[in-house]
Amino acid sequence: MIGQSGIAVRNITRADPTSVSALAQFGVATIHEAMGRVGLLAPYLRPIYPGARLAGTAVTIFAHPGDNWMLHVAAEMLRPGDVAVLGTSSDNADGMFGDLLATSFRARGGLGLVIDAACRDVAELREMGFPVWSKRVNAKGTVKATLGSVNTPIICAGALVHPGDVVVADDDGVVVVPKARAAEVAAAAARREAKEAGTRRRLASGELGLDVYGMRDTLSKAGLRYLEDEAALAALDAEAQS
Amino acid sequence: MIGQSGIAVRNITRADPTSVSALAQFGVATIHEAMGRVGLLAPYLRPIYPGARLAGTAVTIFAHPGDNWMLHVAAEMLRPGDVAVLGTSSDNADGMFGDLLATSFRARGGLGLVIDAACRDVAELREMGFPVWSKRVNAKGTVKATLGSVNTPIICAGALVHPGDVVVADDDGVVVVPKARAAEVAAAAARREAKEAGTRRRLASGELGLDVYGMRDTLSKAGLRYLEDEAALAALDAEAQS
Amino acid sequence: MIGQSGIAVRNITRADPTSVSALAQFGVATIHEAMGRVGLLAPYLRPIYPGARLAGTAVTIFAHPGDNWMLHVAAEMLRPGDVAVLGTSSDNADGMFGDLLATSFRARGGLGLVIDAACRDVAELREMGFPVWSKRVNAKGTVKATLGSVNTPIICAGALVHPGDVVVADDDGVVVVPKARAAEVAAAAARREAKEAGTRRRLASGELGLDVYGMRDTLSKAGLRYLEDEAALAALDAEAQS
Amino acid sequence: MIGQSGIAVRNITRADPTSVSALAQFGVATIHEAMGRVGLLAPYLRPIYPGARLAGTAVTIFAHPGDNWMLHVAAEMLRPGDVAVLGTSSDNADGMFGDLLATSFRARGGLGLVIDAACRDVAELREMGFPVWSKRVNAKGTVKATLGSVNTPIICAGALVHPGDVVVADDDGVVVVPKARAAEVAAAAARREAKEAGTRRRLASGELGLDVYGMRDTLSKAGLRYLEDEAALAALDAEAQS
Amino acid sequence: MIGQSGIAVRNITRADPTSVSALAQFGVATIHEAMGRVGLLAPYLRPIYPGARLAGTAVTIFAHPGDNWMLHVAAEMLRPGDVAVLGTSSDNADGMFGDLLATSFRARGGLGLVIDAACRDVAELREMGFPVWSKRVNAKGTVKATLGSVNTPIICAGALVHPGDVVVADDDGVVVVPKARAAEVAAAAARREAKEAGTRRRLASGELGLDVYGMRDTLSKAGLRYLEDEAALAALDAEAQS
Amino acid sequence: MIGQSGIAVRNITRADPTSVSALAQFGVATIHEAMGRVGLLAPYLRPIYPGARLAGTAVTIFAHPGDNWMLHVAAEMLRPGDVAVLGTSSDNADGMFGDLLATSFRARGGLGLVIDAACRDVAELREMGFPVWSKRVNAKGTVKATLGSVNTPIICAGALVHPGDVVVADDDGVVVVPKARAAEVAAAAARREAKEAGTRRRLASGELGLDVYGMRDTLSKAGLRYLEDEAALAALDAEAQS
Secondary structure, eight states, rough: OOTTEEEEEEEEEOHHHHHHHHEEEEEEHHHHTTTTOOOBBBBBBBEETEEEEEEEEEEEEEEOOBOHHHHHHHHHHOOEEEEEEESSSSOOOOEEEEEHHHHHHHHHHHHHEEEEEEEOHHHHHHHHHHOOOEEEOOOOOOOHHHHHHHSSOOETTTEEOTTTTTTEEEEEEEEEEEHHHGHHHHHHHHHHHOOOHHHHHHHTTTTOHHHHOOHHHHEEEOOOEEEEHHHHHHHHHHHHHH | OOOOOOOEEEOOOOOOOHHHHHHHHHOOOOOHHHSSOOOOTTTEEEETTTOOOOEEEEEEEEEEEOOOHHHHHHHHHHHHTTTEEEESSSSSEEEEEEEHHHHHHTTTOOOOEEEEEOOOHHHHHHHHTOOOEEEEOOOOOOOOEEEOOOSSOEEEETTOTTTTTTEETTTTTEEEEEEGGGHHHHHHHHHHHHHHHHHHHHHTHHHHHHHHTTHHHEEEEEOOOOEEEEHHHHHHHHHHHH | OOOOOOOEEEOOOOOOOOHHHHHHHHHHHHHHTTSOOOOOOOOTOOOSSSTTEEEEEEEEEEOOOBOOOOHHHHHHHHHEEEEEEEESSOOOOEEOOOHHHHHHHHHHOOOOEEEEEEEOOOHHHHHHTOOOOEEOOOOOOOOOSSOOOOOSOOTTEEEEEEETTTEEEEEEEEEEGGGGGGHHHHHHHHHHHHHHHHHHHHHHHHHOOHHHHTTTHHHHHHTEEEEEEEHHHHHHHHHHOO | TTTOOOEEEEOOOOOHHHHHHHHHOOOOOHHHHHHOOOOOTTTTTTSTTHHHHOEEEEEEEEEOTTTOHHHHHHHHHHOOTTTEEEEESSSOEEEEEHHHHHHHHHHHTTEEEEEEEOOOOHHHHHHHHOOOOEEEOOOOOOOSSSSSSSSOOEETTTTTTTTOOOEETTTEEEEEEEEEGGHHHHHHHHHHHHHHHHHHHHHHOOHHHHHHOOOOHHHHHHEEEEEHHHHHHHHHHHHHOO | TOOOOOOOEOOOOOOOHOOOOOHSSSSSSHHHHHTTTTOOOOOOOOOOTTTTOEEEEEEEEETTTTTTTHHHHHHOOOOTTTTEEEEEESSSOOEOOOOHHHEEEEHTTTEEEEEEEEOHHHHHHHHHHHHHEEEOOOOOOOOOOOOEEEOOOOOETTTEOTTTTTTHHHHHHHEEOOGGGHHHHHHHHHHHHHHHHHHHHHTTTTHHHHHHHTHHHHHHHHTOOOEEEEEHHHHHHHHHHH | OOTSSSSEEEEEEOOOOOHHHHHHTOHHHHHHHHHSSOBBBBBTTTSSSSTTOEEEEEEEEOOOOTHHHHHHHHHHHHHEEEEHHHHHHHOOOOOOEOOOHHHHHHHHTTTTTEEEEEOHHHHHHHHHTEEEEEEEEEOOOBBSSSEEEHHHHOOTTTTOOOTTTTTEEEETEEEEOGGHHHHHHHHHHHHHHHHHHHHHHHTTTTOHHHHHTTHHHHHHTOOOOOEEEHHHHHHHHHHHHH
């Protein structure tokens, strides 16, 4: 059940590594489009430094406001290639994660963190090259008093994440791909990117999207009215008021 | 009329290029002050990378939430030196603009984008050096289903923008100068900057703004009371309560 | 009294320089923890460029929305090693501070600014290396019409700051250490950092926080239940519903 | 020019009273739709008590943050049937308006206030039945130090308002109708309301909007796929992943 | 899959009516506690009038920003005792729902609406007694151009909702109970309420929660230190700094 | 020290009852003005029902996010005429307080609560007539795991509150009067109200604030320019651009 506390699942089924590698080639926007425009986490999650980027399998964490205990429980579950993803039981922006936990996560093979709360020690994390997407930077410390869960399904920043799902994150945000769909989405992303390469060339040469995408007709059917100049617009306005 | 849909004006009167070049020499804060402290767009519009900077003439776009169709219509209207400026019919933060549109805009001579919504592909845009001021970064894609307008007057981030107005944007935000006032404002900005250079030298030498700006008298008339130390302040507090 | 207007105190007792130097060695998160998890200003205060960092003694400023007059009064009070800290009488995000004031502050020995309002000329400030923590960047200019105070106790971003207190700021935010506690906190921070160095080494070697901090027992007492795999979790869910 | 300070215009052209009376019959949502879905002020403007409602001609006020001086200048310009509409030079939520100003406005024939800032004395205003739409309730007092303007065009909550325009406000928000369009919009609103009455009867009888509005065909063309039950949905999902 | 578009499921399994009736006896806070402190939708969803209250089975709607087409599709799916619950593909606060749709929903037996967007015609809805929980009131109209879905799983205000789940809403917010857990949760809520009745009597008689809940011991073990008066506190502070 | 945890002070010095009774006669806005425009808590604190109103002496509570343990400790400290005032160690909007605690507080003589977090059971509290000012309504429950403090100085919603200070709250918000200033402020509020009564009569008779407050001269000196009509304004604009 979403949001239950007191459970830690040791072994999870992860998306297959080939699909993760394949998805790692694409940006978040491309993957989101390839999935049919779904899977994004809320855009208030931002990387703590520009250029941050990762693709891995989710170890999920459910935590309570102002309490980072479960991050320590999660460290034990991390396998190389994993990304920790933390959702909370209510809105919170305390600094649950810093360079010590990052050191531990990295030692376990963890690639980074997506946290629907805040992060601190960002100068050190930037130097370590340990990427974090958080809703805020905040030095505020947390307690270790209340149980959440590890590796149960969670809601993180408005998206449902299951343990083992693929998480891709870059400067544009974070997207989650359900593990069962990873191969399919990677293939769709590849097709989309191939197609966009051609489009990009045409647009770069000065061709218009109106023509590349064949929009002139639909625009016209929708009733778009081209006016020659601002005088024509003024005339139209005057007419409407008479 | 502000906010009407279904119109695209092909030819607009742009601010004269000399004034645009003149305004390009100044920062947003200086121009805003030179205009009499008006013309700023709301400060939630931020550049997608530090150091972004542009000055150009506005091609205006009116769009609906989650719909970027009009950006394609606008591409055709862009002339070298133009800046696309997009306002929406209601609050929206979807990723209406990315690297493909930027490629198209650049091929048409467009200098950049000011958008009261979100932008994506920011890593690519940073690499291209294509500057965008937006309210958010968001990978969320949009549809092409509902007509807005191009080159009609719009409200963007709380400011009125007419097609052809001068738009200047930098790390401090975005300012719009009505085309009829461009020359006048450029001259006022130059005067202000010249005056500030002298002030800067005096302040750098340790002279106080109190003296440079002659504020001591007005402060005194307004009733500012200098106390020698914190003991004097404590005495004053005690007196007030007795 | 907090928030009184019309007072400027010339001479204040500052934290002793040795303690300030000692505190300057530590990050904001460490100092906040060393104080017993207090002293942070609200995390909406952000540095205007990454890597900004300072430690100094507070010259406090109380100002009204849209009015930066008191910043000029404060310039006279700055001594080498001071940090200006500005609180307002109500929520405001106008650009009260820019490169001219920074030039003046620097000439007086000021190290930087913490402002519960906005700042402008950020490109110039970045180039000068003059650090500012503000709630927003905003080119919006301000008036000089209404008296506030200088060197009276203020609330800045939700924290109480007395003149002469130590202010430390970095990428993680801003912390204030009451002057009477400066030495004690510096010592506690040093102890904490020494202890963390050992912890970091252990974590880097792959040891788990669960063991380093001895958490297994308390987790177990709190009722954490380890499940072998997702099938066990599904079984548990099914059981709950029967 | 939008946002200029230091001007007070004594006599303005107001929308004709017949059109104002006609518009007063309709709700904000209806008028907004009748105008072609434009003219709304941002929805953060809320009435200070439920059931508040007004329709009148705008006396516009441009004010600076934390300064309510211009409200006193505006009082003199109010004629019976007017509504004061206040925009600010930057984001502000101080309590610029209370029961004394309401007493004065009412004595001049003013019907109410729309303010892109805050209001206080709301218990008294509720008792007086003096309606105000504001962005917040706030007891915070303001100064009278800096000139704004009265009866110049303003931006209020993201909408352009000219002196004399019609302002209609109710529980749904605030809409402004340009005076030149008042008659036309009132007529369109009447047509819309008449049409909606018929629709309402049909819907109340259990007929579906799908049929009343004839949507089945367009939905089908757009590709809507009806599934009999959740099992069919599960089958579809499984198919997508294979 | 969460967030897929273009699907409408006609027949769904609803929570059994007995459990819905049982849950209808309890407040949102009680149910949330009885579930183990889960199931709440984000608290930004507020009733459009005080005292609004409902309990029913969810017909889910997935819609795109600024587009209310799917609400019409959903009307056909409503059965007596249903509650429409709408999630969006991205943050939106347009007025997707008003009195005409409410008339239609009511005619179909719909009890109310929970919408992660805005609602309009709130005066009429209040008069009809048709309850809506929304993130905002907004007169802004929407288009009917892009397909979403009806009766697929959705995320609404940060919570996962399946078609047929029980939705209870009151002045405190909105909670969703998975249909498979409805009976179990109703029973737990009844137990909780019975227990609270006793507690309430004891507290009303002046007994302290410290004793009723037996907290004195745990507080003491956690280290709570009782001081006789403020002088003792001052002494403690002085000691800390020496 | 602000924000220390683990302390509960049993006996505090309260403002004298006569001053509290005197202050109870005035509204929050009046008291805030009488204090010299200080003392307000941030306006995001809102009453949970309209018309709520109280004046009493503060029992202060410092709590951690998502943890309401200290409210139970505070119950024991409440004396008739007290108001509980809760600040938190970081931003939090969980439902820390509901009808059981209200029952307990009332039994102890507590008049109400001011909480920089959320409250639940608002329908019951409204029925009980137990007033609460909170930042949000939220059914989200909290834990009892981490010590805060009772009756130490706190920051609540940006204001410094000492135990025993006078708290007055109404529809306009919340103001705190330091106990040492209570008598002085009550007297000043009485003078202000007496003066306002006369002003109100004059304004009600149609006299203008411009004359009542003698503003014409200062406005003129500040440079306010009266124009006869909009034509004069247009002429002025044209001149500026030439």
